[in-house]
Amino acid sequence: MSLDNTSHSGRPGPDELVPSRYALKIGEIDVMVISDGVLTLPGAMLGHNADPAARAAWSDYNFLPTDMLDWGLNVVVVRSGSQTILIDAGLGDDPDLNLPKAGQLAHRLEAAGIDLASVTDVVLTHMHMDHIGMLLVDGVKEQLRPDLRIHVADAEVKFWTHPDFSHVSMPQGFPDALRAAAKRFAEEYRSQLRTFEEEYEVAPGVVVTRTGGHTPGHSVVRLASGGDRLMFAGDAVFAVGFEHPDWYNGFEHDPEEAARVRVRLLRELAASGELLVATHLPFPSVGHVAVDGDTFRWVPIFWDY
Template sequence: MSLENTRHPAGPGLDELVPSRYALRVGDIDVLVVSDGILSLPTKMLAHDADPAVRAAWLKDMFLPPEMVDWALNVVVVRSGDRTILVDAGWGADPNLPRAGRLAQRLEAAGIDLGSVTDVVLTHMHMDHIGGLLVDGIKDRLRPDLRIHVAAAEVEFWASPDFSRTSMPPGFPDALRTAAKRFLNEYRSQLRLFEEKCEVAPGVVATRTGGHTPGHSVVRLASGGDRLTFAGDAVFTVGFEHPDWHNGFEHFPEESARVRVRLLRELAETGELLVATHMPFPSVGHVAVAGDVFRWIPAIWDY
């Protein structure tokens, strides 16, 4: 992968009218944010514990529809030294969700061969983060020595997952269980488990935060004085103004809120870049703080 590969269509029919990849550099590390598409979900999922009237007012203030909202699905490709690292793998193939599961197509359009990926880091094992590896034919295109890094606590959790504190649409818990079980069956031999931290490549460190799931992790990049954090599902758009609101996919809501506040305060202090799975593409920006309320400041696109 190189920044040059992202500036030109890879071939007829592969380029799209909407932007779906965005390249930047963190010191000597190449970073490519890739859109896996969009997932439409009930707005209640953004804050199932909030007063409905307060939630509705927030949605109106944000110019968002009252009932259903589109969630971005972002993944990141990182090149550090001789390692090419895919951070999360997107939703995968689902005929019922035609706007999601675009990762393989968009990696191809960016000139990235799946066979060049040396490592995968999973922030957690929800199906919108592992599904791209379960698409028919994808495993055969991956390197046999591919290393998949995930927190040990995450693998342990999915042996018998607890959904008692979540608030998901019908069918989601069963789908998540099925996807995690299949993923572990297919890729267990390639897993590289870590407890709290794992340096995947020079300047690329996965760190377990817990909260969203027991093994939820963020990926932090540092090189030449530049820093960027890929926060996975620790941060959602609503979490800046209302970090205490509980997302419906959080297995441990109170701990998720503590993780979110701690991470946002740290990012506001350091001034480093933030990218997150469900922030609007390309989700590259900074965090500002005033008291107990945070503010998202999108970075100016570098053309």
């Protein structure tokens, strides 16, 4: 099965009124970005260290509401050689936090013709619930291969044994939900975890690298084949982070380090010209990064039909 072919087959069902998958080729590697829906979150979480007036001005400039904002929630499926790799696993069931617009991944994978039993590897950028949730949905584990490999940084697994929420700025209920999801995930999938220290090649041209910052084990995935390159940056980059990379996102466990990581990655992307995909950029979140004075500029691709 070619992910490029499956992306253009079929039509949206009655509950699929927006595009939910987008395919491209990175050399010989097939890539499909799949939307898990959107997370509706307080606008203050764009930058809890920023002046509220500056946050409101950014939202107004981008024709966005200032009180609540819909964040994209994207995952990526990669086919490299004989391996089918799921990068992050979406929200899954709504953990009683009023996130009804997300948790679409299982049926959107099915609609794209991707059988869960065909997935050989899962790469987790980190263990927040919106990146592991589908794996915890009832009946999903039984559909996965018994020899499925789940790649995650060792520092991430260790962090969630005693997570530190002292520097975050999350709405009420989120820390408990995040803690519970990570604990359950570690218990249910411990035997399938394949941890790494700093960097690991999951498949030919597919390399996961720990960055830290957002969480201690937060990682990015770099794809390279035939001169083409793409980075899936997980939660290192948010929409506001191009113009305001020093603004702290409410979910960052080490916001100062997260800002340093963000600037480093954006500089790298601007210098290399490679494509960027990130979890919470608007779907399909494929584009380039350009330097814009002392900050950066997001340049979305033109959709290729």
